Amino acid sequence: MTKKVKKIKNSHFGLLLNYLSINTLKAEYNEHALLKGLANNDSKAVETLYKCHFGMIQHFVTNNNGSFDDARDIFQEAMIALYEKVQHESFSLTCQIKTYLFSICKHLWLKRLQQMGKYSSPLNSEEEAISVTSDIEEAAQKDAAFDIMDRALNSLGEPCKGLLEGYYLNKKGMQELADEFGYTNSDNAKNQKYKCLMRLKKLFFAQYNIGD
Amino acid sequence: MxxxxxxxxxxxxxxxxxxxxxxxxxxxxxxxxxxxxxxxxxxxxxxxxxxxxxxxxxxxxxxxxxxxxxxxxxxAGAWTPVNEQSTTYKVIQLWHRYKKVTAIAATVGGFIALITTIMTLYFSPSLNGSQVLQLSKAIEIIKTNQLAQGNLLNEVKTKLPENAVLISGGTGFLIDTKGYIITNAHVLKGNKAMVISSDGKELNADIIYTDQAADLALLKINDADFVSPKTIPYSIRKKTSELGEEVYTLGYPRNDNDIVYGKGYLSAKTGFDGDSNAYQLQISANPGYSGAPVFNENAELIGIINTRQKQLEGVAFAIKSAKIFDLIAASDKTNGDFKNLKNQRSNSSSKSDRKKQISNLEGYIYNIRSFN
Structure with a gap:
C-alpha cells in the first residue's frame, strides 16, 4: 500500500513540474491579484481558488486512502493556512499557489494518514517542490490558540458570547449591540461587554499559559 | 467599586x-x-x-x-465526490478477472431460477390452498387440545370450577407488582379467567377491564397463592420504536405450559392496513402468542402481539405499548394502584445477556385461560 501511495504521489509531482514549466508572466500577475483578494476576504478570490485547485486535491486524497470529505477538510485547512500567511505584510510566495496548496495538503494528509497508522514511512521533505514545514508548524500553533479561544468563548454562555462575538467578530457598533441585546443605552452594553471580556480573558489565559 | x-x-x-x-x-x-x-x-x-x-x-x-x-x-455540481478510488479500482480489476466465471454462474443461476418459477407457478394454486387449510386446521387442533386439557385440569386440579368450559387462551404479562396483568381482549372470550405462571402455578384472576376496540384487557390476580414480586424487570416504552429494531417475545403457543421464545424485528411502524396503534413485526407467531409481550434489546416492553397476517408467514402485528397507559386510564383504577408503573426501569436486565434476560422475564409472563 505504501508503494501505491508513493507512486501516485510522484505522478502528481510530475504533473506539477509540467505545470510549472508552462508558467507565464500573465499567470503570475493573476496570482498576485488572487492572493490580494484572498487577504481581503474577497469571495470571488476564494471561489477561484476552489475552482482551480480543489479538483487536484480531491484526486490526490481519494487516491491515497481518503474520502471526498477528507479532501474537503484538508483543502479547507490549507486555505486557512494560505489565508493567514497572506495576512502578514512581509508575505511573499516563492512559488505558484497551486504548488503551495498542493504541498500543504500533501503534508497535512500524509501526517493524518500516519496518525491513523495507514502510512508508515517518514515524511520526506526533499521530495517536495517547496518546504512547507515551517508554515505547517506556524499553522499548528495558530490552531492551538484558535481552539483555546473557541473553547473559552463557548464556555462563556449568553449574553456574553453573543455580545463579544458581535463586537469582535462581526464588528458591530455598541449602539447596535445595545438594541440587539436589550440594553437601555450603549454605555450599559459597553459595561456589560467589558465585564464579559474580563471573564473571557481569565478563561483564555488559564488555558493559554498551560499550553506554554 | x-x-x-x-x-x-x-x-x-x-x-x-x-x-x-x-x-x-x-x-x-x-x-x-x-x-x-x-x-x-x-x-x-x-x-x-x-x-x-x-x-x-x-x-x-x-x-x-x-x-x-x-x-x-x-x-452547483463543480465536483463529483468519488470515495477511495484505489479500492474501487481493485474491485473493478477483480470484476474483470472473474467476469467470465461470473457470467456463466449467473446464466446457470438464472436458468435454475426460471425453472423454479415455472414449477412454482404450475403447482402453486393447489399448494397455497392446502397451506391455508392446514393452518386453520392447526388452530382447530389447538382449540380441541385446549379443551381436552381443560377437562384434564378439571379432573386433577381444583382451581378451575366444576363444569367450567375452557373457551380461549393466550399469553399475558404483569405490569404491576400487585398482580395486574395485560393481555388481549380476544384472549378472554369466556367471562372468567385463570392464569398459569411459568412454573405451572394456577392462579385465579379477575377481569378488571376490557377494551374490545383496542383489543386489550386488564386482569388482576386474585389468589392467596400469588407471591407479589418486588419489582417488574421491564419498563413500558411510551415512545414509538424504530424500524428495524430487534425484538423478541415470550409466549405460550404450545399446549403444555412451556414458554416459547421468538425473535424478530420491527418491520413497520404501523399495523395491519396502516393502523397507527400497532406495529408490524417480522416474527413467527403462532396461535397462543396473543397477548404476548414484545421486548426490545434493552428489555423494554414495546408492544403486545395480537394478530398475524394469514397470507404471509412470519408477519405479526403488535399493539403499541403506549396503549397500555390509555387502558389503565380508562379502567377507572386510581393512579395509586399503578404507582410503580411510571418509575419502572429496565434495570438489571437491560443490555445484559439475552439468556439472562429471558430467565429474568419468564416469571412475569403468564399463560392465560378463559372459561365460562
Whole structure:
C-alpha cells in the first residue's frame, strides 16, 4: 500500500513540474491579484481558488486512502493556512499557489494518514517542490490558540458570547449591540461587554499559559 | 467599586491599544504605564489578547466564507465526490478477472431460477390452498387440545370450577407488582379467567377491564397463592420504536405450559392496513402468542402481539405499548394502584445477556385461560 501511495504521489509531482514549466508572466500577475483578494476576504478570490485547485486535491486524497470529505477538510485547512500567511505584510510566495496548496495538503494528509497508522514511512521533505514545514508548524500553533479561544468563548454562555462575538467578530457598533441585546443605552452594553471580556480573558489565559 | 475600576482600566487599555485615546489622554496613560509595572503588564497582556482575538475573528470569518464557497460550488455540481478510488479500482480489476466465471454462474443461476418459477407457478394454486387449510386446521387442533386439557385440569386440579368450559387462551404479562396483568381482549372470550405462571402455578384472576376496540384487557390476580414480586424487570416504552429494531417475545403457543421464545424485528411502524396503534413485526407467531409481550434489546416492553397476517408467514402485528397507559386510564383504577408503573426501569436486565434476560422475564409472563 505504501508503494501505491508513493507512486501516485510522484505522478502528481510530475504533473506539477509540467505545470510549472508552462508558467507565464500573465499567470503570475493573476496570482498576485488572487492572493490580494484572498487577504481581503474577497469571495470571488476564494471561489477561484476552489475552482482551480480543489479538483487536484480531491484526486490526490481519494487516491491515497481518503474520502471526498477528507479532501474537503484538508483543502479547507490549507486555505486557512494560505489565508493567514497572506495576512502578514512581509508575505511573499516563492512559488505558484497551486504548488503551495498542493504541498500543504500533501503534508497535512500524509501526517493524518500516519496518525491513523495507514502510512508508515517518514515524511520526506526533499521530495517536495517547496518546504512547507515551517508554515505547517506556524499553522499548528495558530490552531492551538484558535481552539483555546473557541473553547473559552463557548464556555462563556449568553449574553456574553453573543455580545463579544458581535463586537469582535462581526464588528458591530455598541449602539447596535445595545438594541440587539436589550440594553437601555450603549454605555450599559459597553459595561456589560467589558465585564464579559474580563471573564473571557481569565478563561483564555488559564488555558493559554498551560499550553506554554 | 472595585470592578468599576477594573472595567475603566480595561476600557482605557483597549482604547489606548486601538489608538482611540486623545493625544493628552495617551500621554497621561503612558506616563502612568511607566511608573506602574502592574499597568504595564496589563497592557502587554491585553495587546497580546487583542491580537489573538483578531486572529480568531479572522479565521472564523474566513472559515465561514470558505465553507460557503465550497458548498455553493458543490451544489452547483463543480465536483463529483468519488470515495477511495484505489479500492474501487481493485474491485473493478477483480470484476474483470472473474467476469467470465461470473457470467456463466449467473446464466446457470438464472436458468435454475426460471425453472423454479415455472414449477412454482404450475403447482402453486393447489399448494397455497392446502397451506391455508392446514393452518386453520392447526388452530382447530389447538382449540380441541385446549379443551381436552381443560377437562384434564378439571379432573386433577381444583382451581378451575366444576363444569367450567375452557373457551380461549393466550399469553399475558404483569405490569404491576400487585398482580395486574395485560393481555388481549380476544384472549378472554369466556367471562372468567385463570392464569398459569411459568412454573405451572394456577392462579385465579379477575377481569378488571376490557377494551374490545383496542383489543386489550386488564386482569388482576386474585389468589392467596400469588407471591407479589418486588419489582417488574421491564419498563413500558411510551415512545414509538424504530424500524428495524430487534425484538423478541415470550409466549405460550404450545399446549403444555412451556414458554416459547421468538425473535424478530420491527418491520413497520404501523399495523395491519396502516393502523397507527400497532406495529408490524417480522416474527413467527403462532396461535397462543396473543397477548404476548414484545421486548426490545434493552428489555423494554414495546408492544403486545395480537394478530398475524394469514397470507404471509412470519408477519405479526403488535399493539403499541403506549396503549397500555390509555387502558389503565380508562379502567377507572386510581393512579395509586399503578404507582410503580411510571418509575419502572429496565434495570438489571437491560443490555445484559439475552439468556439472562429471558430467565429474568419468564416469571412475569403468564399463560392465560378463559372459561365460562
Amino acid at each position: 472595585n470592578t468599576m475600576d477594573d472595567i475603566q482600566l480595561l476600557e482605557t487599555i483597549e482604547r489606548y491599544l486601538l489608538g482611540e485615546l486623545s493625544p493628552t489622554e495617551a500621554a497621561q496613560f503612558e506616563s502612568m504605564r511607566k511608573t506602574t509595572p502592574d499597568i504595564d503588564q496589563m497592557v502587554v497582556e491585553h495587546s497580546m489578547f487583542i491580537n489573538e482575538m483578531a486572529n480568531y475573528a479572522n479565521r472564523k470569518n474566513f472559515s465561514k466564507l470558505s465553507e460557503i464557497t465550497f458548498n455553493t460550488l458543490f451544489d
